[in-house]
Amino acid sequence: MSCDAPPSTEDLMPRRSRYDRGQTCIKCKSQRGNLVIKHTVYCSSCLPAMLVRKFRRALSTSLDPAAPSRGTPSRTPPPDVILGLSGGPSSVVLLDLVWKCFSAQGSGRKDERRQVGKVRAVHIDWSCLGRASLVESLKENCDHYGIDFTVVRGEEAFEPAWRNAVGLDGSAADAHIDLSSARLPFVPSLAGPSDPVATLRAHLRSLPTPTSVPATLHTLTRLLLLHTASSSDCSVLMLGTSLPRLSIDLLETVAYGGGFALGAEREEIVRTSRGDVKIVRPLRDWSLKELGWWLYSRQLSVPRGVNGKPTQALAPTGGKTIGKLTEDFVIGLERDYPSTVSTISKTAAKVVPAEEAAYTCAYCLRPAQKDATRWKAGTAIMSLPFLITNAATDPLTPPKTPPLPAEKGLADSLCYSCYTHLTARGGTGAGKIPALASNGGLVTLGEAGMPMPVWVQQKLTEEEMRESIGGFLLEDE
Amino acid sequence: MAPPRTCALCQTARPIVRRPKTGQQVCKECFFHVFETEVHNTIMSAKLFKPGDRVAIGASGGKDSTVLAHVMKVLNDRYDYGLEMYLLSIDEGITGYRDDSLESVKRNQQEYGLPLKILSYDELYGWTMDAIVEQIGRKNNCTFCGVFRRQALDRGAAALNVDHIVTGHNADDIAETVLMNIMRGDIARLGRCTLICTQGEDSIKRSKPFKYAYEKEIVMYAYFKKLDYFSTECIYSPDAYRGHARVFLKDLEAARPSAIIDIIHSGEAFQIGEAVELKAQQTCKRCGYMSSNDLCKACTLLESLEKGMAKLATGDRNRRRLDEEPAPENMRTIPMFHRATPAEPAAAP
Numbered sequence: 001m002s003c004d005a006p007p008s009t010e011d012l013m014p015r016r017s018r019y020d021r022g023q024t025c026i027k028c029k030s031q032r033g034n035l036v037i038k039h040t041v042y043c044s045s046c047l048p049a050m051l052v053r054k055f056r057r058a059l060s061t062s063l064d065p066a067a068p069s070r071g072t073p074s075r076t077p078p079p080d081v082i083l084g085l086s087g088g089p090s091s092v093v094l095l096d097l098v099w100k101c102f103s104a105q106g107s108g109r110k111d112e113r114r115q116v117g118k119v120r121a122v123h124i125d126w127s128c129l130g131r132a133s134l135v136e137s138l139k140e141n142c143d144h145y146g147i148d149f150t151v152v153r154g155e156e157a158f159e160p161a162w163r164n165a166v167g168l169d170g171s172a173a174d175a176h177i178d179l180s181s182a183r184l185p186f187v188p189s190l191a192g193p194s195d196p197v198a199t200l201r202a203h204l205r206s207l208p209t210p211t212s213v214p215a216t217l218h219t220l221t222r223l224l225l226l227h228t229a230s231s232s233d234c235s236v237l238m239l240g241t242s243l244p245r246l247s248i249d250l251l252e253t254v255a256y257g258g259g260f261a262l263g264a265e266r267e268e269i270v271r272t273s274r275g276d277v278k279i280v281r282p283l284r285d286w287s288l289k290e291l292g293w294w295l296y297s298r299q300l301s302v303p304r305g306v307n308g309k310p311t312q313a314l315a316p317t318g319g320k321t322i323g324k325l326t327e328d329f330v331i332g333l334e335r336d337y338p339s340t341v342s343t344i345s346k347t348a349a350k351v352v353p354a355e356e357a358a359y360t361c362a363y364c365l366r367p368a369q370k371d372a373t374r375w376k377a378g379t380a381i382m383s384l385p386f387l388i389t390n391a392a393t394d395p396l397t398p399p400k401t402p403p404l405p406a407e408k409g410l411a412d413s414l415c416y417s418c419y420t421h422l423t424a425r426g427g428t429g430a431g432k433i434p435a436l437a438s439n440g441g442l443v444t445l446g447e448a449g450m451p452m453p454v455w456v457q458q459k460l461t462e463e464e465m466r467e468s469i470g471g472f473l474l475e476d477e
Numbered sequence: 478m479a480p481p482r483t484c485a486l487c488q489t490a491r492p493i494v495r496r497p498k499t500g501q502q503v504c505k506e507c508f509f510h511v512f513e514t515e516v517h518n519t520i521m522s523a524k525l526f527k528p529g530d531r532v533a534i535g536a537s538g539g540k541d542s543t544v545l546a547h548v549m550k551v552l553n554d555r556y557d558y559g560l561e562m563y564l565l566s567i568d569e570g571i572t573g574y575r576d577d578s579l580e581s582v583k584r585n586q587q588e589y590g591l592p593l594k595i596l597s598y599d600e601l602y603g604w605t606m607d608a609i610v611e612q613i614g615r616k617n618n619c620t621f622c623g624v625f626r627r628q629a630l631d632r633g634a635a636a637l638n639v640d641h642i643v644t645g646h647n648a649d650d651i652a653e654t655v656l657m658n659i660m661r662g663d664i665a666r667l668g669r670c671t672l673i674c675t676q677g678e679d680s681i682k683r684s685k686p687f688k689y690a691y692e693k694e695i696v697m698y699a700y701f702k703k704l705d706y707f708s709t710e711c712i713y714s715p716d717a718y719r720g721h722a723r724v725f726l727k728d729l730e731a732a733r734p735s736a737i738i739d740i741i742h743s744g745e746a747f748q749i750g751e752a753v754e755l756k757a758q759q760t761c762k763r764c765g766y767m768s769s770n771d772l773c774k775a776c777t778l779l780e781s782l783e784k785g786m787a788k789l790a791t792g793d794r795n796r797r798r799l800d801e802e803p804a805p806e807n808m809r810t811i812p813m814f815h816r817a818t819p820a821e822p823a824a825a826p
Contacts, residue, residue: 211733254659255729255736259743322736325728333660343662350664351747369746378522379689379738380499381511384486416742424735425500 035293038338048297051290055097055282056112062267062280063115063236078117079278082234083147084225085123087134087304090283092141093294094240095121097282099145116236120148122228124221128155128197129204129314130435137303152228157220158199163454166231167274172457175410176449177422179206182377183409184422186458187449199451205436206450210316212421213433214323215256217314219364219418223455226279226365230272241281244288244334247344251326258417260353261366266345270365284345288334316433361415362456368415375416410456422450486511497693497734505701512698516686517552523673525684528559531639535630536564536585536593538578541645543585543706544695545687549643550589563637564589567629568597569622570605571712578707585705596633598625602779603809610713613787618713621778621787628766628775632814634681646685649692649726652740657722665755665769671744691737765814776811783808 025031025043027050033041042050063079083098085091100106102113121142127133135151142149156162164170177184204213229237241249249265261268269278283291295302315324334341357367369375411419466473482502484490490504496511503511526532534549536542546564553560566582569575579595586593599605602625610618634642651671658667669675674684687695699706729736749755760766761773768774777799781787784802 209733251656251659254655254740254743257735257739257742257746260746262743262747320728320732322729322732325725325732329725329728340660344659347659347662347664347667350750350753351667352750354746354748375742376735376738378518379515381486381515381518382499382501384507384510416746417739420735420739424733424739427731427734 035289037287037289038342044297047293051286051294052097052101054285056101058285059115059238059280059282062278062282078114079236080117080232080234081119081236081238082225082229082232083119083121084221084237084239085121085138085142086240087123087138087302088240089291089295089302089304090240090242090245090286092240092300092302093286093291094238094283095141095145095147096294096298096300098238099147103146105146118234120150120232120234122150122152122225124152124154124224126154126217126221128153128200129217132304134303137301141303150228150232152224154217154220154224155196155200157196157224157453157455158203158451159196160454166227168227168455169273169457174454175452175456175458177410177452178449179208179422181409182411182423184411184414184419185409189449189451201436203451203453204314207421209321209421209424209426210319210433211321211323211426212424213314213436214321215252215417215421218323220453222279223365223453226270226272226277227455229277230274233274235275235277237277237279239279239281240283242283242286242288242291243345244330244341246281246284247333247341248323248327248330250344250348251330252323253417255322255326256417257420258366258415259351260357260369260372261415261417262348262351263353264366266348268366271360272365285342287338287341288331314433314435318432359413361418362410362413363418363453364415365455366415372416373411373414373419376420410452410458494697497697497730498691498738500734508694508697508701512690512694513548513551513555516548516690517556519673519689520552520558520686523684525643525674525686526558526560526641529561530559530641531561531563531637532641532643533563533565533594533630533634533637533639534591535642535644536566536582537645538566538581538585538707539645540699540704540706540708541647541687541692541695543581543704544699544702545643545645546585546589546591547702547704548698549686550591562591563639564591564593565630565633565637565639565642566593566595567626567633568595568599569626570598570607572607574709574712575606577709581705581707588705594633594637596629596636598629601625601629601632602775602811604779604782606713609782609787612782612785615713619719621782622713624774624778628773628811628814630683631681631766635814639681641682641684643684643686645687645695647687647690647692647695648737648741649730651685651688651744652737653719653722653726655740655744656726657719660722664749664753667744668749668755671741689738689741691734761814764811766811779809779811780804 023033023041025033025046026040027046028043031043031045034044035042035047064076081098083091083094085095098116098119102116102119104113121138123135123138125133125135127135139149139151152162158174160170160174174189176187176189178187204216207213207216225237225239229235246265250262253259253262253265266284267278267280269276294300315321320328330341330344353367353369355369358370358372359368360366361368414422482492484492484504484507485501486503486507490506492502493505494508495502496508520526532549534542534546536546549560549562552558553562564582564586566579568579582593582595585591597605606618606622609621613621630642630644654670655667658664658670671688673686673688674682676682698704726737726740729740733739756769758767758769759771761768761776762771763776764773766773766775768776770777772780778787781799783805784799786799786802
C-alpha cells in the first residue's frame with residue numbers, strides 16, 4: 001500500500017539492550033554469570049545441566065509424548081536410532097550428547113539410557129560435487145564414541161544398485177521427465193546405464209533456478225538418510241538441527257510454497273517401503289550460542305569447520321539463492337533478536353495442514369494437497385484461447401483459467417514445493433552456478449529429459465496395469 | 478539475424494514488458510487483458526459480489542487503490558457485475574502527504590463519476606496523525622495509524638451503508654504479512670491474513686481483489702494506462718517490523734519471482750491447530766466496535782493519547798498503568814459504532 005515506504009537501514013527494528021536481568025546466574029542465584037542466553041544469565045556450572053535437560057526434554061517429547069515419568073521402566077522396547085551427521089557444529093554436539101546421555105561411559109543414568117536402543121551414525125558424502133570429504137574425521141569421531149559409522153555417497157540417489165540394496169521397488173526403469181511441459185511427462189531414457197555422478201550432475205544442472213539446487217540437495221540428503229535408516233531397521237532418525245537452522249528451514253519451506261507440510265520440518269513420520277521412520281530434532285531449541293558454548297566447554301572439534309557451509313561449493317555467482325538469503329536473514333535475527341528466531345519455530349508448531357493430505361509426494365515423500373500443482377495455474381494466465389484486438393471495447397468471451405494439458409506426468413504426483421523447484425523460473429537476482437555449468441569432465445548424458453532419483457518412478461495407470469496383465473484376466477461372466 | 482520477438486500470448490504484437498509474475502514477454506494489450514482477467518477470475522472464483530451489492534473502494538490516492546478503482550470500474554462495466562460503487566477515503570491528517578493524495582482521489586472521482594466520502598481521523602477521533610506524532614514521536618506511530626484506519630474504514634462504510642469494502646492490498650502485501658505474522662508469532666492474524674474476504678461478526682465484508690496481483694504489475698498497469706496517482710511515500714516512519722519482512726521478501730522475489738505467490742500458497746495451505754486458543758470476539762464496551770478485549774484497540778489507543786500516555790499504549794503489559802491513570806475531564810471517546818440496517822436510508826456521501 002502506498003503509505004508503506006520502502007524501509008531504509010535505520011528504519012528496521014530497534015536493537016534491544018542485553019543483560020537485562022542482572023549479572024547473577026538465574027539458576028543458582030549465587031554465582032556470577034558466564035553466558036547470556038536469550039537475555040538470561042547462566043553460570044558455567046548450571047549451564048551444562050540446563051542444556052542436557054533441554055536436549056532430553058525435546059527428545060522425550062518427540063519420541064513418546066505419553067512416555068512414563070522419569071525413573072519408570074519403559075514398557076515398550078526402545079527404538080534403534082540412526083544419527084544423521086553432516087559434520088557441522090550441531091551434528092558434533094548431537095553425537096557428544098547422545099554419547100553422554102545414552103552410554104554407560106558417558107555417565108547417562110541407567111533408566112534414562114533405556115530411552116533409545118542401538119545407536120549408529122550415517123553421513124551423506126557429497127564430495128562428488130566438489131565438497132571436501134569429511135568421512136575420515138567423522139569416522140574418527142564416531143570411533144572415539146564407539147558408535148557404528150556408515151557413509152552413503154550422494155550419487156547413490158541415482159544408483160539402481162543402491163535402490164535394490166535399501167529394499168526399494170526395483171521393477172521400474174529409471175525415470176526421466178520432460179521439463180518443457182508443465183505436467184512434467186515421463187520420457188523414455190535414450191541413454192543406457194550411466195555413471196550415477198553424471199546423472200546427479202545432470203539432474204542438478206536441469207533445475208531451472210539456482211535456488212532449486214541447494215533445496216534439492218537438502219531433499220536428496222533427507223531421502224538418502226531415511227532410506228538408509230529404514231533399511232537398517234531403525235525407526236528413528238535423529239538430526240542435529242539447531243534452532244536457527246530450524247527457523248531457516250521453516251522460512252525456506254514457506255518461501256517454496258510448502259506450508260502444507262510446515263509441521264514436518266519440526267517433526268515427521270515418513271512411511272517407507274520397510275516401515276515408518278520418525279525424524280526427530282532434539283537440538284531444535286538450541287541457539288548458536290549454546291552450541292558454541294558446548295563445543296568450547298567440551299573441547300570438541302568440528303570436521304566441517306565452524307563456518308563451513310555445505311552449499312558453498314554450489315553457490316551461484318551474481319546472486320543468492322532463497323536458502324542463502326533466508327540463512328543470512330535468520331542468522332542476523334539470531335544475533336540481534338534471538339526471541340524472534342524462537343518465535344518462528346513456535347509459530348510453526350501451532351499450525352496444521354488446512355486439509356487432509358491427498359497423496360504422498362513422489363520426490364520428497366511428504367504429504368501433498370489435492371491439485372497442489374494446479375493451484376498456481378489458477379493465479380496467472382499463461383496462454384490465450386483467442387487473439388486480443390482491443391480489450392477495452394471488444395466483447396470478450398467469458399474468461400476462465402485456461403485448461404491445463406490433459407497429459408499425465410510426474411506433476412500429478414508431486415507436492416507444491418517440489419513442483420515449484422522443477423518449474424519456477426529465476427529472477428533478475430538468481431545468478432548462475434559455475435560448478436554445475438560444466439559437467440566436470442564427465443560423459444554428457446543423451447538428450448533424454450531430466451533424470452530423476454531412483455525412488456521416483458512412473459506409476460502405471462489402471463488401464464496400463466490392466467493391459468499388462470490382460471492375458472491372464474478372465475472375461476466377466 | 479534473429480527474427481523479431483513476438484508477444485508470448487497473442488504471438489503477433491511486439492512485446493513491451495516481461496511480466497514479473499510469469500516471466501513471459503507480452504505486448505501492452507495482452508498485459509492489460511491478462512491483468513484485468515486475472516483480477517476478474519479472482520473475484521469470480523471467490524464469489525466476492527452479487528448483483529446489487531453496494532461496494533466501497535478504499536481509496537488512498539496511491540497506486541494500488543487508484544488501479545483498483547480503475548479496474549473495478551472496467552470489470553463492473555465489462556462483465557455487468559451490477560455493483561453500486563463508492564470511493565471511500567480516510568484523511569489521517571498528515572500535512573504534505575494525505576492532503577495531496579486526496580487531491581488525486583478527487584480527480585479520480587471526477588473521471589470515474591463515483592461518489593466519494595472522506596472521513597477524517599480528526600472528525601472521528603479528535604486527533605490527526607500530525608498531532609499523534611507530536612505526542613509519541615515517529616516510533617510506533619504506524620500502530621496508531623493502522624488501528625485507527627481500519628475502524629475509520631468500517632465506520633465510513635457503515636455511513637455509506639455499503640455491504641463491502643474492497644482494498645488495494647496486493648500479493649506482495651499479503652506475502653509480507655504472512656512472513657511478518659510468522660516472525661512475531663501472531664497466530665490469530667496468520668490464520669486469516671491470506672483470506673480473500675474477511676468479515677467480523679458485526680462488521681462489513683472486506684476483500685482484496687488484488688490478492689494474486691504483483692505490486693510490480695500494478696505499477697506497470699498504472700504506468701501504461703497513464704493513471705493519475707500520488708506516488709510520494711508517507712512522511713512518517715514506516716512500520717519497522719513490516720519493513721524487516723519487506724526487505725527479505727524483495728530479496729526472495731529477485732531470486733525467484735514465484736516466491737511471492739508461493740508464500741501466499743503456504744499461508745493458504747495451513748491453518749491454526751485446534752489446540753491453540755484464540756481470544757473470543759466481542760464488542761467494545763465503549764464504542765461497540767468488534768474487539769477481543771473489553772475495550773477495542775482504537776479506544777485503548779485514544780484513551781492513552783487523551784491521558785498523554787500514548788507511549789504506553791502499544792504494549793499489553795502497560796495496560797494496568799494506563800487504567801490507573803485518572804481520565805481527564807472531557808476525555809474524547811469514539812462515537813458508538815452503528816451499522817445501518819438495510820431498511821435505513823444510506824447517508825449522503
